[in-house]
Amino acid sequence: MGALASSEPSDRGLSEIFATQAQSLLFPSFDQPDLTVLQALVLLGQREIGHCRPSKGWLFCGIAFRLAHEMGLHLDPNNWSGSAESEVDREILRRVYWATFIADKNLSLYFGRPPALYPHESDVRNTVRLPYPTDWEGLLDTYIAPGISITAYEDGIALVGAFIYRAELSKIQHCIITDLFENRRPGAHNAAIAATVQRIHTDLTKWLSSLPGKLYWNQWTVGHVPACVLYLHMQFHTSMIILHRPPRHSFNTPDISSSEDVEICYESLQAILRLMRSYSRLYRYEELPLDFVHTLSVAASTVLMRRWLDKDMHQMEKEMNLIVQAMQAIKETWPCVEEIEKSVCKIEKCEKPADNVPEIDAMLDAGFMAGLSTPYEGENWSMPDEYTQDMFDVTLGPVLTDGILGGVREDAGQLMVDIFPPTLEKGE
Template sequence: MEEPLLGDSVKTSCERCRRRKIKCDRKRPCTRCAKAGTECVLQGIGEKQRPVSKSYIQALEGQITALEQVIRKLAVANGDERDQIISDLSLATAAPDVSPPDGGQAGPESDAGLAAARVKSGQLRRLRGENAAQFFGGTSALQIHFSKESSSSSPAAASAMGLESLAISTEGLDPSTNQNLINSNVGLGDLYGYVDDFGLKSASFQYEPHHETSQKLMSTFFLEIYPYNMVVYREYFLRDYDVGSGKYYSDVLLYSICALSALQYDDMLSLSDVFSNQAQTLLYSNLDSPDLTTLQALILLGYREIAVGRASKGWLFCGMAFRLAHEMGLHLDPTNWEESGESSGEREILRRVYWAAFMADKQLSLYFGRPPALYPGESDVRNTIRLRYPPGWQGLLETYICKVSANEWDNGVALVGSFIYRAELSKIIHVIITDLFENRRGGADPTIIATKTRRIHVQLTKWLSNLPSFLHWNQWTVGQVPQVVLHLHMMFHTIMIILHRPPSHMFEKPGIADSEDVEICYESLQAILRLMRTFSRYYRYRSLPLDFVHTLSTAASTVMMKRFLQKASWSDPDIERALSLITLAMDEIQNTWPCVREVRDVLLQAQQTQASMPPEDPLDAPDLMNGLEVNNEFFANLGDGDIGTLITDEFLSAQLPGMGLESDLEPFDFNQMPGPS
């Protein structure tokens, strides 16, 4: 059943009117709820309830087992120890409701030592001879490189992770543009060569907003990128762009869109720097009075900078956007401001921007393995709901995007569903980062960590079970599935692997190869490979966002873990097929997301150095995760500009902090399902 749009009439009374036994006019939202300033919730989603899944039951059983272990510890603990255990565990989280199934994973066996070891992983990396360092936590895409033998990483890491700028062709551009590209790594005040000492624009830009090239790249953004980066509200942006002004359009936002879109074409890569520099020039002059489009531009520019290898700059841009979200009050629901003067549609746009920023925060925190900036407990923003197309939308669609009927333009139901369920999944990601992988306090009890891991596993299984039919996918799904649905499931299985994969220095532990944690990783790996095959039949990998790089890195590390644990050769059919699919995807996206090149280079070097000698003795094995032989000759070949890895025994043996699990997940009712039209 399609969720009713804002202003539609529905066939049933809302939950509030039913509970109060008063007449409901059955609008969406109803008049009484709108007047009271409360959320108008419908009952039921119009789908036949499915039986409870076996995987969800297994997850709950595993959680019960973990809690029984905690109870046994409490029974023998003294008063102070008992208070500490309860504080660490934070039992305030309510058990999730039983929901319709959608497949899932089996519950893991109890292994407190493995859980404690997993969350202690991380890397501190720097350029040799430089004072600055970069931290990459246990959830990061660089987890593929981590092992106890490793004390350095491949030279490719410098350009891939933002320590060198991307070499961009300047062929065909005028000399002034070439010089600007050469100087593209200087500060904001010097960007593009068009800003004087007073920060004022001193020359016109070659590509005006309605230039043919600008319009082509803008169209590409809404065709390819927008479904995964919905921080911009498409319809109102184009409405204001058409007239040249408005609260939802600015030149800085347009040029940020163009900079990210140019990475979709190999013959337009050089234009990405041109548009990015112009956007940053305008951004610098707008920071004194930022507006909503400034926040949106910062997020898109942040992704773009990470894409081309300037990870530190991209991280800072996105961090500025998240700070602006708090400054603008986006973390507070618009209904808190009675005199705001905003229409119901404008309120929904503000909610959407907040949730898009929230998802970007979790995505980047997971990618880099760093603490998040936006906390659910600090926000009371409601789920957004769908909006009607604005007047004249058909004309805007045909003029600026493509010649197609508005009703056939996109699958609004799937787009809406993927947006809201990504937000719900991001709340679980937040708990994974803050309660498991943040190194804040030592002395955490392994039993508590294992119990928290089980609880998060249940939440993930619950999330998957709650997916409605139009977001459903499993290995038996046939036919074309919306790209946002396939991406949603890729994200889920990537997170499942991150939650359960053992760190490489635990590979020698007896029984690890047959553990439930490893089995879950294998099952999610197979799901990712099937999703990738399905996706490639109908869509381009290049349109997928940054988290696809994380998915490929996670899948590659799982394949290499499988090869090591099973003592298989590189020519093993399962290993060869999986790595072939992954490397082909990496080759396709390497110009859009150059940061994937490091993972690809690691795979190639691992195959070249170890193809003829699979490890016999784990104690004598080369680097377990990246497949690189770590020896004196390897280090001798590293130049001064290469990356070193700073991992000490103290760091590896440090106890991960036992953060209390204050789950920020709110009960989710699909009848509140929001989304862009």
């Protein structure tokens, strides 16, 4: 995975060699799986998905998620009977569980499928900073570089804090998936859906307000900001847009463009764009994980929504240029983003949106996004099982192959990117 982030093509080529070798060692290890096997499964799964092999990646990650339970990682090590692990080993176990938990939520949103790991099934507490050995300075001098600062490779407060709060954000994303995405009740009451959205929105704002100073960021923040902090806020605003973006068939609803939901989407879009500018000045996009592809797709869909509602082609062009530049920067690391880029470029060739909005669109028609205010009158918030098969002609759920996007429809009235699946299949 580190080789993928390299700026040298020769180094990136090593990633395929390492991945192939890892897979050859993986299956014989299933007889007696250990922590290394679980970590390898998660990493290989992320890599396969990012390289346009989603079914294989989903398989690897699915095994990893179930293996986490099989190994008892969902139980805090302090509660294990007869446990002889050191404090460092216990922290490593906790971090592996929470990293797996985070990956589960990312892929559930990415694929549009139910999560495998549930918060109520776990009692694992948050991780803490790892204690370093007393001779840490000597080890650095001997094996890393003479005279290097003892804190150069420290398990820093911002890094550990970002990991902890990323796990907390994933718990809220879990609620978005299970309480909204999986709401399959026929004729679900609009008021109940709106109340759920309001509750999750409150959870997100509480999460943001609870961030410690080391993880704080806003549009007026100046100076050097750690990469993990910028990435953390990208994920927050991505979640905000996912929660509030209205279904596309409501775009002709009067005053939709001035609704609170749409305003929240626009605000989070601007925050994501500012975060991207800050990140690109200090770091390389290639170093971001796979879920940055999801952030770019969500940002692109919001720009397209603004284009449709506000007819502001000039503003759309500036915002989309920044997003496309980021896509181009990471396409060697995550080739799946190329399909999004192609779709966006095709959309930009369309001079203006058509007057008629199709009744169903796979990108924005989530069917459960009600908003903080009164739900759009006449909306049907249920998600029938046959919807997926009609839209995608599949029976195994809407796996977003070829880089998240299903394609671009030919007529201008339907030129939108297929980013989010409309339903979640049970039993997957």
